[in-house]
Amino acid sequence: MKPYFSHRSCYVNLAEHLQNSWNANVLFPGAPNRWSGGDWKNYSRMLKAFGFNILEFWLPPTMFSREALAGEKVQTDFIREINKAIGEAHKAGLMVKVLMIVNTIGQKWFFACPRVPEEKQLILKLWDFWSKALETPDIFCIFPGDPGGCARHGCTHEDFIRLALEISGVIKRNSPSSRVSVGTWGAPFSGWGSDYFPISDDADNWEKMEKEFIASGYEVPIWNGRMDRAKKAASYLVSQLDDFPEDTMIEINLGFSSDATYVHGGPAKKWAREIARKRDIVTWDYSLSEGELITYPHWRLPRMSQKIREWRSAAPYKGGMSYTMTPKLNLLSQYAAAKLMSDPDLDPDRISADFCASVFGEEHRELGELFEAFEVVDTGWGYYPRHRWSREALREAYGLIIEHLEAADVSGCSLPLFPSPEEYRQDLLWFARIFLELAADSPDRESIRKRYWEKSMKIYDHIPMSEDKRAERSAELFSQILAGLPY
Ligand SMILES: [Zn+2]
Secondary structure, three states, X not given: OOOOOOEEEEEEXXXXXXXXXXXXXXXXOOOOOOOOHHHHHHHHHHHHHXXXXXXXXXXXXXXXXXXXXXXOHHHHHHHHHHHHHHHHHXXXXXXXXXXXXOOEEOOOOEEOOOOOHHHHHHHHHHHHHHHHHOOOOOEEEEEOOOOOOOOOOOOOHHHHHHHHHHHHHHHHHHOOOOEEEEEOOOOOXXXXXXXXXXXXXXXXXXXXXXXXXXXXXXXXXXXXXXXXXXXXXXXXXHHHHHHOOOOOEEEOOOEOOOOOOOOOOOEOHHHHHHHHOOOEEEOOOHHHOOOOOOOOOOOOHHHHHHHHHHHHHHOOOOEEEEEEOOOOOXXXXXXXXXXHHHOOOOOHHHHHHHHHHHHHOHHHOOHHHHHHHHOOOOOOOOOOOOOOOOHHHHHHHHHHHHHHHHHOOHHHOOOOXXXXXXXXXXXXXXXXXXXXXXXXXXXXXXXXXXXHXXXXXXXXXXXXXXXXXXXXXXXXXXXXXXXXXXX
């Protein structure tokens, strides 16, 4: 059967602030978690077997930098590593999409302003550089921000769209066969505009911008809740569509908030339909399958199914993406997303059970239902669990998961998993055991924090902490899982 959606992307977020033991480290030579060509080959083969047709990644600001233009070692090394990944994905029959934030430059997340001539030149130079250095993405996505955007010197969402138009020309000149995709993530569009929050002209990076926001009682300098802003931004985009190359895609979600709900900027469906009259549309529904911050085995299948069915009914979407920061851990989520994008009518519980039967054996089919007990972590993004649990119910579920996983023989696994089925089984066992501890009446949370750091975040003993100090928060939050559970 022909897959329902033609655009079925798996987005691996390789960012410097989302490194962990299950992510690919293409940014830090000499540090752990490097992936060999064979690893990329096996990963791509798995994605293809699950039903994806696109591997998507972010080119993080450390790479989108002056150091890249100067040919420094870390950036040159990255080009070799990522081109190896692109090559293996292509050999496996996947397309590749690379996403770059239009103006976020360097490890300190400098937000270049297109109204400052030398800063604009730097933006264009970097797009020119990367659209030649990468061999060769099928899709280049021009992403508005997060982190990024500009609210200095009077910039607005219109500056983003005009900049995106100019950059489409650069991409098409350097890589004529690649398609351009334009993101509408955020406010909209993420961080572009001084109209919703007055930022000083000095606030040209994450640290300074965040300080100004926090001082004013805001939390994250991106999300603007107003519908009039969304209307202005979306209608301006519609008015400019004819100027973009004909095969340009526009990424627009069902809603403008970070979880594609209607709480910031209202519904986006009518804009999606409007845009679809002129250009292909896809969703970029980030938290569909995972959140950020804490790494654990997610289980968001019912929501995933509901959302993907809504893509189908809302507008003529060509498809969308499923995000992961743990490509070697959240195999079930990746499997389910690809299956549902191929056939939105599939039953998410059935998918879960079938996956577990294929990996762990028919007698462990019940794991498909039990894994729902991992989706109890209310941090990060997109947490809309189907059930609420008591500690007692969780303890029983984790106990059963441990029994099944200990008994399972994965030598008959019928899916081409990466990592190996045995490594996957061991990782799931580690989580089931530590979640059982977390569900106890008074767990040793400090010991859990340390063990989680060792298991998941250890790479940060070897690489610089990211600008937002995310890894430390991740370990702290992991140790507090279920702490506030009232039942
Ligand atoms: Zn500006």
